[in-house]
Amino acid sequence: MPVCPSGHHSTAADFCDTCGMRIEGAPSSAGSAPAGSGTGGPGAGVTSAGAASGVREPAEPCPQCGTERTGQFCENCGYDYRTGKPARPSGQVPQAAEWRSAPAPGPAYPVGPGGPAGQAGFAPAPSTVTPAFGQSWTAVVTADRGYFDRVMAAGGRDAAAIKFPTYCPERRFELSGREMRVGRRSVSRGLEPEIDLTGPPTDPGISHLHAVLVAHPGGGWSVLDPGSSNGTQLNGADIEYGVPVPLHPGDKICIGAWTALTIQA
Numbered sequence: 508m509p510v511c512p513s514g515h516h517s518t519a520a521d522f523c524d525t526c527g528m529r530i531e532g533a534p535s536s537a538g539s540a541p542a543g544s545g546t547g548g549p550g551a552g553v554t555s556a557g558a559a560s561g562v563r564e565p566a567e568p569c570p571q572c573g574t575e576r577t578g579q580f581c582e583n584c585g586y587d588y589r590t591g592k593p594a595r596p597s598g599q600v601p602q603a604a605e606w607r608s609a610p611a612p613g614p615a616y617p618v619g620p621g622g623p624a625g626q627a628g629f630a631p632a633p634s635t636v637t638p639a640f641g642q643s644w645t646a647v648v649t650a651d652r653g654y655f656d657r658v659m660a661a662g663g664r665d666a667a668a669i670k671f672p673t674y675c676p677e678r679r680f681e682l683s684g685r686e687m688r689v690g691r692r693s694v695s696r697g698l699e700p701e702i703d704l705t706g707p708p709t710d711p712g713i714s715h716l717h718a719v720l721v722a723h724p725g726g727g728w729s730v731l732d733p734g735s736s737n738g739t740q741l742n743g744a745d746i747e748y749g750v751p752v753p754l755h756p757g758d759k760i761c762i763g764a765w766t767a768l769t770i771q772a
Contacts, residue, residue, distance in 0.1 A: 644682040644728055644772045646702060646720070650675035651759075651767035654740075658712070658764050665711075669764050672708035682728055687720040689768070704766060712737045712763030721751055728754045728770070737763065 509517045509530050517530060567588075568574065569581040576588065655671050680687065680702045688700035693715045702720070704713050714735040721729045729751035732739040739746050740761040746752050754760075756772040 642726070642772050644770065646680045646682060646687070646760075646768045647771060648678040648680065648702070648704065648766065648768050650708075650765045651761060652765070654761045654767055655765035669711060671765055675708055675765075682720060682722070685722050688716060689718040689720065689762070690714055690716045702768070704763075710763035710766045713766060717762050718760065720754070723753075730754055730760055735762070 509520050511517055511530050520530060567576040569576060572581065574581055581588075650672055652671060659666050659669065684701070687702050689702040689704065690698070690700040691705045691709075691713055692699050692703050696715065698715055700716065704710060704717075714737070716733060717735040718739050719731045719733060721731055723729065730739065730741060730746065731751040732746055732748050734748050738748075741752055741754075742759055743761075754770050756770060758770045760768040760770070762768075
């Protein structure tokens with residue numbers, strides 16, 4: 508019987524029927540939603556460098572709007588698969604606070620050299636710099652050629668059609684508040700992420716809600732992937748869906764086909 512990252516036994520092989528978490532190694536859908544849209548279009552099938560590719564089984568459709576499932580919440584209408592709660596009246600995707608039932612955990616990476624960084628349940632080893640309380644944090648967004656080359660080498664149905672942008676201006680976002688959603692705005696869904704990566708140039712691998720930066724009560728931030736189509740990497744290793752991973756100055760978050768967010772404090 509499949510076991511989800513939280514340790515629940517599940518009768519379903521793709522998503523845990525107890526907590527809704529994606530089960531590691533579970534297939535996603537054939538003809539799945541395109542990277543960054545969740546509903547079809549250019550860039551479908553783009554995967555991160557650490558994600559598997561190939562023919563996939565149809566994903567579970569949302570019982571409310573029919574959009575294929577990519578995580579605990581429907582990316583289109585916000586339906587909660589774990590509790591069966593209907594979409595919010597506004598149709599907006601749920602806030603990151605809804606995934607937090609307890610304060611953000613301490614570092615998940617192993618202590619000492621030689622630990623299995625990047626393996627399930629572990630985060631990549633961060634820098635050793637600890638920012639002072641009250642210090643401001645910034646996410647610097649750039650196009651990363653090295654990450655793009657690794658994504659293209661991993662393949663995907665539309666990889667050959669994706670081109671690295673000839674020009675991509677650097678963008679800076681100061682982190683503030685309780686959370687900073689990372690993705691692309693959607694007028695139809697009423698979604699306006701605080702870190703809006705809508706082009707030009709448009710990275711076809713970025714979901715409308717791709718990741719969330721969550722503030723710690725005592726200072727500092729974590730990154731969480733709520734169930735994006737193509738996954739999220741931190742310092743070159745994939746992070747688990749739904750698990751907040753502490754950030755440190757100098758950490759690099761990579762999403763989509765070429766987008767990198769470097770954390771500065």
